Every structure is written in C-alpha cells, then in structure tokens.
Amino acid sequence: MKTLRQIGRVVLLLPLLWACQNYEMPPIINQTGSYxxxxxxxxxxxxxxxxxxxxxxxxxxxxxxxxxxxxxxxxxxxxxxxxxxxxxxxxxxxxxxxxxxxxxxxxxxxxxxxxxxxxxxxxxxxxxxxxxxxxxxxxxxxxxxxxPYDTFVALPLMYVPGDYQGWNPGNLNTTLKSVAFNKTFTGFIHILGGSGEFKFTEEPDWVDGKNYGDSGADGTLDSEADASNIKVTEFGTYEISVDLATKTYTLSDPKLWGIIGDATSGGWDNETPMNYDKDLNVLTITTDLNAGEMKFRANKSWDFNLGPKEGALVKDGDNIPVAEAGNYTVTLNFNVPGEVSYTLTKN
CATH class of the missing domain: 2.60.40 (Immunoglobulin-like)
Structure with missing residues (x-):
C-alpha cells in the first residue's frame, strides 16, 4: 500500500512539473531615470x-x-x-x-x-x-x-468676506495667506460686529465654485452656491486655518484685545477694549493716555499679553512706555504672517 501511495504522489506531481517547465517568466524591463x-x-x-x-x-x-x-x-x-x-x-x-x-x-x-x-x-x-x-x-x-535676490514676494491669498467687514471679498486686508505656497492658508481675522457670519473665497470676487461655506457646520468646506455661511457665536480675534487640499478649516478660541497699564484709564487691573477698523483689518483705539506704561492684553487674562522685545511684539514682552500725557491713536496689527506689530501715535 505504501508503494501505491508513493506512485500516486508522483503521478499527481507530474502535471505540476510539466506546467513549471512550460511557464515563461515575464521580461525584465530595465529603466533609466533622467537627471x-x-x-x-x-x-x-x-x-x-x-x-x-x-x-x-x-x-x-x-x-x-x-x-x-x-x-x-x-x-x-x-x-x-x-x-x-x-x-x-x-x-x-x-x-x-x-x-x-x-x-x-x-x-x-x-x-x-x-x-x-x-x-x-x-x-x-x-x-x-x-x-x-x-x-x-x-x-x-x-x-x-x-x-536668490531680494524681492517682495506676493503670497497666495484666501479672502474672508463677511458681515463683520461688509461682505467685501475685494478687501485685501481681510485675508489668509499661504506662507509655504501650498494649499494651506492661515491668518487672524477680527470678527467684532454684524451677525458673525462669513465665507472663504479664492478670488477677490464672488466666483462660482471658488466660494466656500459650511452647510453642516462640521468644519468641512462646501463650494455649492447655496452653501451656508460660517458663523461664530462669540465676537473676537480668531486665528483661522484653511486647507484647500482636504476642504477643511479650523478656528481658534476668540480673543478680545485691549490696552492695559497705568498709562490707560483702567490702570493695571482692567483693559480698555479696542475697536475694529474693517478697511485695514487692524484693532485700534483713540484715547487719552497718561505718562506711564501700557501693554496689550486679551480676555482679561495675563496668559494673553503682548509687549515689545528686540523689535517685535511678543507674548510676555516688555511694557510700552508713554513718555507724556495726551491723546493717542493706538493700533494692533496681525496682518503680516508670523508677526504682530503696533503703532502709538500722539494726536
């Protein structure tokens, strides 16, 4: 019986051996890249x-x-x-x-x-x-x-028209910028009035297919003409990021900025709220200041304070000196990517 089993195994293997002998390997393609x-x-x-x-x-x-x-x-x-x-x-x-x-x-x-x-x-x-x-x-x-030579480089823009700035997609200041020249846009937008509603546009105008809302309020962008406006429930300064590759966006928690210090009417205990210039997209206030010092602070918390240091306005920076009492116009500007600046002008 053992002999018969062994013969059976050989008979079963013969077709496989013949198949292997008849199998042709695919040709190997040699490829050379360009340089x-x-x-x-x-x-x-x-x-x-x-x-x-x-x-x-x-x-x-x-x-x-x-x-x-x-x-x-x-x-x-x-x-x-x-x-x-x-x-x-x-x-x-x-x-x-x-x-x-x-x-x-x-x-x-x-x-x-x-x-x-x-x-x-x-x-x-x-x-x-x-x-x-x-x-x-x-x-x-x-x-x-x-x-490379020194030159001004125009960054790709994403426009953010909304009720806060008169629904004007042509406002070159209320924009997000793509610093890496990719499909990701970031920046700060001050939504401090109106209904809190806005949209994103790829062009400084209303162009079909290039305007984005969020019909599901789920952080996903929709380009349909009837897509719902995006709406915030609290006023403040928002850091916004838009990724066109994934058609998604994110909003930071809002911050309400003001000036604080012994040079201001609220002293070091209460910030004086700043107003919004919708044309320039800056925060501003015209007010009487005392001789003394001041800083910028948000949300009544020292976790969010800005002062100058080595020529830049940074978190926990130095106090800003006010040399003499008078009426001043103060501005806070987030328009340049990665840089916050301010002006203090005596009227």
Whole structure:
C-alpha cells in the first residue's frame, strides 16, 4: 500500500512539473531615470534681479522606460539634504530642455526660507513619466549652489468676506495667506460686529465654485452656491486655518484685545477694549493716555499679553512706555504672517 501511495504522489506531481517547465517568466524591463546635466552638480547659479522674466535653461538627459511612449520631464527642487520630503515642481517639458522663469525660481527659493543674496545648496531632480501604465521614475539628485535676490514676494491669498467687514471679498486686508505656497492658508481675522457670519473665497470676487461655506457646520468646506455661511457665536480675534487640499478649516478660541497699564484709564487691573477698523483689518483705539506704561492684553487674562522685545511684539514682552500725557491713536496689527506689530501715535 505504501508503494501505491508513493506512485500516486508522483503521478499527481507530474502535471505540476510539466506546467513549471512550460511557464515563461515575464521580461525584465530595465529603466533609466533622467537627471539634470546642465547646470551640473557642484556648479553655482546667481539669479539676476534685473531680469526677473528671463528664462533659465535646464538640460536633462533622456529617460529610458524600456518601451516606446510619450515621455514628460518634470524638474523638482528642494532644500539640500531634505530628501525631497516637500519637493517643488518648477516646470515640465516633453523635450530635454526645461525653461524656468527667473522670478519663479527665486520665489520658490524664498518660500523655502533660503537666505537672500547668499548662496545656498539646492537639490534638483528630474521626474519622468510615460504615456503607459508605468510609475514615474526619478533620476539622481544634482546639487547646485543658488543665490536668490531680494524681492517682495506676493503670497497666495484666501479672502474672508463677511458681515463683520461688509461682505467685501475685494478687501485685501481681510485675508489668509499661504506662507509655504501650498494649499494651506492661515491668518487672524477680527470678527467684532454684524451677525458673525462669513465665507472663504479664492478670488477677490464672488466666483462660482471658488466660494466656500459650511452647510453642516462640521468644519468641512462646501463650494455649492447655496452653501451656508460660517458663523461664530462669540465676537473676537480668531486665528483661522484653511486647507484647500482636504476642504477643511479650523478656528481658534476668540480673543478680545485691549490696552492695559497705568498709562490707560483702567490702570493695571482692567483693559480698555479696542475697536475694529474693517478697511485695514487692524484693532485700534483713540484715547487719552497718561505718562506711564501700557501693554496689550486679551480676555482679561495675563496668559494673553503682548509687549515689545528686540523689535517685535511678543507674548510676555516688555511694557510700552508713554513718555507724556495726551491723546493717542493706538493700533494692533496681525496682518503680516508670523508677526504682530503696533503703532502709538500722539494726536
């Protein structure tokens, strides 16, 4: 019986052996990525502020996907050593030459936080795609020392029209800004009047498909024409973040700012509330001040106080001196990303 069982096993294995002999392995496709050949690695590139619209020519090698197809080359860059964790796509071409506008490259370098008028190492790579069901391939990294020039960079804006500022999407001050030049916008908005309702718009006008409300009041943006307005239940200064990639937004807790100190009418015990300038998007107050000192404080709590330190207005900063008594106009400005400023003007 044992012999018969063994013969049976051999008979069962024979078809499998014949199948293995007839099986053909799929061909191995050798692929070669494209890389930047000019400028080459180790060279330098100084951007010219006198010719911001001039084109910089980048030459790339040909990629080989192992098959025929329409190939497109994309030039990407990132800070040296970042491993292309957050690459910027500068431009693309179907030829071996990619032309990038000087101003475009300069703006992207500044957005990366690289120092102005100073050479910094920047990594470049080429992403190649083909009109076939194949994944992109990337070439080797090329590092070039690039010097950006000093210039004003206009940050991408998200407009925040609402009842608090007259429903004016064209107000360039009531905006959020994308500091990283991506789809995330942040900033401070002072909702201190009206119904507390507002919306977000991608343009300084009402454009179908580019205006956002929140019909479910769940933090998710809706672009339908009849989407509900977003509404706050308390007045105050809100830090707002909008992520267009995920169509979501967040609001901080509101803060009511005022001035406090022995130079003010409330002394060091009570802040004097500031008013809202809807055109300039700043907090302001015109009032009589005594000779003494003052600071900015919110929500009657020292957890939220601002004073000057090393030229900037920061939390727990120094007191602001008022040299002589008189009538003053005081402003508090959150419009510049990452910076809070103030003015103290004697009338």
């Amino acid at each position: 930047l050949s000019d400028p080459s690695s180790g060279t330098s590139l100084v951007l010219n502020s006198d010719e911001p619209e001039s084109l910089i020519t980048f030459t790339v090698t040909s990629a080989d996907f192992g098959m025929q197809g329409d190939v497109t080359y994309y030039l990407e860059m990132d800070e040296a050593g970042a491993g292309f964790a957050n690459p910027v796509e500068l431009g693309s071409s179907k030829t071996n030459v990619i032309e990038i506008q000087t101003e475009k490259l300069n703006d992207e370098l500044i957005a990366k936080g690289l120092p102005l008028e100073t050479a910094s190492n920047v990594d470049f790579r080429v992403k190649s795609t083909i009109a076939q069901p194949l994944s992109p391939i990337y070439g080797e990294t090329v590092t070039i020392a690039v010097t």
